Structures are given as structure tokens and as C-alpha cells.
Amino acid sequence: MRTRAVVRQAVADDAAAVAAVRRVVAPYKVMSTAAVRHLLTVQAPGERFLPLVAERDGEIVAWASAGLNVWTSEPGQAGLLIFVHPEHRGQGIGSELAERLHQHLTEVGAVRVRTFVQPEGLEFARNLGYDGTRQMHYAGVELTGLPEQPPTPDGIVLVPLDAVDPRAAYEADSIASLDEPSDSPLDAVEYDAWFEEIWKNPSVDKTLSVAAMAGDEVAAFTVVETAGDRMWSGMTGTIPPYRGKGLAKLVKSVALRKAAAAGLTSAYTSNDDANGPMLAINNWFGYRRVHTELCLLRTL
Template identity: 45%
Template sequence: MADATVRTARPDDAEAVVALRALVYPYLVRGVASTRQMIAAPPPGEEWTAFVAEVDDRLVGWVSAYRNIRTSEPDFGEVSLLHTHPEHRGRGVGTALLAAALDHLRALGVRRIRTWALEEALPFARRHGFTPSREMRYSALDLRPAPPMPPAPPGVRWRPLSELAPERMYEAEVATAADEPGDVPSDAIDYDTWRHDVWENIGLDRTASTAAEVDGEVAAFSLVMRDGDRMWSDYTATVPRHRGRGLARLTKQVALHRAAAGGVRVAYTSNDEANAPMLAVNARLGYRPMAAQWSCLRELT
């Protein structure tokens, strides 16, 4: 068998990348169009890039690397979704992809990095200087039958994203993201980055994605990223001063109901192990645990 060749990813790699992701991470949802968009037009300021590995002109590996500009921690970078086709593991493909990603981050002046690893990949991560940090839990929900549409609590109005201005959703995300559990805080989200990552994402379903509006303010929201009959609950949260009323669960239930009405058959989501409120919300909605990954940290010299 020929050695793997590592090169920079191109937009026309999208279909093969999605097929590989479905094999390695079947619970992650990002379609061909949004993957092509990500490669062709990465977020400004992140200096994002991706690499693929090929053997005999067949794509067998993928990794992306970028500067994390959503956090106030300086010089923090990400090595995202390193994965290798199961038939090509143990042959240096993952090591070659990781080396390309680290070289890219070094050139950016990144000093601390995070990656993610399945349990079986933790030995690989440790060999390359990473220390496991936090568990991310993945869950799935069959939307057959669809969750019922919940009645709106007094003073609450359900609004699809298609009826809202992006500036209002951005303000709500900024208000909710700073206390999200994680290795670094998400406390430096600028509007242009958010608009590129979320509002202009081809996969965003603005009909199913839902906000709970209270007195003209977005009090809670649940975002739906869709690929065919599969969806990803990208982010569900409640603005701090509206917490304690069950709005996150109810808003997410509305979004799931609307997604199912639009043809979605299975929903996936993830939560940090320390995010007890959202883990409880998902359990109450009927999600079942299906996988876990660990964030892994390393200093980059």
C-alpha cells in the first residue's frame, strides 16, 4: 500500500470529507454544502485551514487547525476533528495530519492548544503530548414520533429565527456563552465571527431554530443545524436573568417539533460533563447517550 500524502484541503474534497466523518463520527452533522463553505470561506481572523490525507487518490484522513478567537485567552488554538479511516489507522496517517496542523499553529504564534479524542484515541493523544481534560457527552433523539408542541408560558412568544434580526440573536448568544463550561471561556465573540459561523452557515435551519421572546427580548433560543433528515442542536441557552423558568427545555422542544415537521428524523447534541442543567434537559426530552469525547490540552513550543 502506498504511503499517505498530506495536502491542504480543497472545497471539492467536501463530499469525501463528509463520507469519512459519517464513518468515524456518525453522530456529527455537517452536510456537503456547509463543509464546502467552511473550506472555501473560513471565518475571518481565525486563520483556519484544513489538511487531508490521501492514499492512492482516496481521502483517508482529515484535520483542521485554527486560532480560537472566541476566547479572551491569548494565543489559544484548536486542532479539530482529526480522524483517519479505520482501514488506515496505525500507519502514520494521523501523526502526519497532526504534524501539519501543529506546524500551522506554530506559524500563527499559538502557545496552547486543544484537540478532541475518542476514548480509544487517548493513547495517541498522550503520546503526542496532550493531557485529557474534560468529557463531552453526545446524545441522540429519535423524532418519530415528533415531540409535541409545548404551550408558551405566560408572556412568552415562540419566534422562528426567520422572523428575527441577526443582531438580536448575537446579543442573546453573547449573554449566555460566557459561563458555558469548558477549558477556556467563550467571552470574546465578535459579531462578524458569529455572523459567519452561525447566521450565514448554509446548514442553519431558520424555520426550526427557535427563540423564546419575552417583552421583545430574546430570553432563550435553540439553534438547529440540518443535513437532510438529520439535525444537530448547535446551541440551546437561556439569558441569565430569565433562567429558572424551564425556557431552555421548552424552546428546544419547540425547535425539535418544528424540525420533525420539516422532515428531520433524528437529532443529535453534545454537552460538557459539567453542564448538569442541559444534561437534565436532554434526558427529560428523551435523548439517549451514545458517545463521548475528551478535550485534550497541550502547550505548543
């Protein structure tokens, strides 16, 4: 008989084990050990972030987290994620993690919780009171045989993200994020929190990430995160005055080629089902869907 799993709060030293569980459960979600450690240690105080792990016989077999969304003007919005190793499912671990996290979110004032689940987890989530809203598609591409790079429009200069002033990058990111499909608008992103959580994320490779500059203004950008020989597109966006010029496709093309030249072999990304323009761009690059998750909501 297996010993009972023990749920406890996650700490920075759990990062490697948590990253390993994530890769087994969702290999299409690229996140390095360094990025997990950053996630565990860097949050805005207002998030009231609670990370948990379930441990059995000294081995971490599940990981979960929840916290308030402090990047939206809508009060009480929260997020929750649970990853249970396939060999340890059906034993109440996910239910215990969910109960602990829902209790925590209630105590810190959450009124609505968003989660993402794989199709096989839909029944479990619905039994907890979650209902569906959207789909999130995950896709990957091998970094060989990429299509020809589009031309650079007049007045645009392409630079690596490490050559961009972080304040300019923040302004472009916060503007572009307003149009991201979401249950709550990303309309309250503060610079200091963005700088700590995004700009200083150790998995972001600013030499591979690319910005299209129009003078001193970031017109478009793509953020590359890396883990081993794989890359993840953290965000690709164009601010409204420069849309319709193919800049998103251009910066992503440059970034993918730079990643291939740096020895990376595959790239992954995610897109909301409603984000038709970005889905079309990724299809042009040859991305092929590897998984679809369901975005679900629960009112507390």
C-alpha cells in the same frame, strides 16, 4: 502494498469527501456537505485556519484542521481536530497530520491547543503530549413519541429564528455562550465573524430553529442544523434574566416537533460533562448517549 497517503491542504471541492470521512469516524456528529464547504471557505483572518486532507489513490482517507480561537480574550488558544478513516489507521497518517498542524500553530503564535478524541484515540493523543480535562457526551433521539410540549409562560412569544433580527440573535448567543463549560471563555465574539460563520452557515435551518421573545429581546433560543434526515442542536441557550422558567426546554421541544413534522427522523446533540442543566433537559426528551469524547489540552 498500499501507496503512501499524500497530505495536502483541503479545498472547497473536498467538502463531500471530507463529510463522508467524518460520518464514518463520528456518525454522531451531524455535518452536511454544505456545512463542511462553509467551514473550509469561511473563517475570520485571525484564525489562521489550516485544513488538511490525506489522499491515497485519489481517495480522501483523513481530514484534519487547526486554527486559533479568536472568540476568546485569552491569547494563543487554539483548536485541532483529526479524523482518520478506520481502514487507514496505524499507518502514520494521523502522526503526519498532527505534526503539520502543530508546526503551523507554533508558527502562528498558539500556546495551548485543545482537541477532542474518541477513547480509542487517547493513547495516540497522550503520546503527542495531550492530557485530559473534560468529557463531552453525545446523545441522540428518534423524533417519535416526544414528551408533551411545556406551556409558554406569559409575556413570551415563540418565533422561528428567521423572524429574528440577527443582531438580537447575536446578542443572546454571545451572552448565553459565556456560561458554556470551556477551557477558555467565549468572551470575545465579534458580530461580523459570528454573522458569517454562524448566521450564514448553510446547514442552519432558521425555519426550524426557535427563539423565545420577550418583547424585542431574545430570552432563549435553540439552533437547528440539518443534514439529510438528521438534525443537530447547534446551540441552546437562555440569557440570565429569563433562566429558571423552562424556556430552554420549551424552545427545544418546539424545534424537535417542527423537525419531525418536516420529515427529519433523528436528532443529535453534545453536552459537556459539567453542563448538568442541559443534560437533564435532554434526558427528559429521551436522548440516549451514543458516544463520549475526551477533551484534551497540550501546551506548545
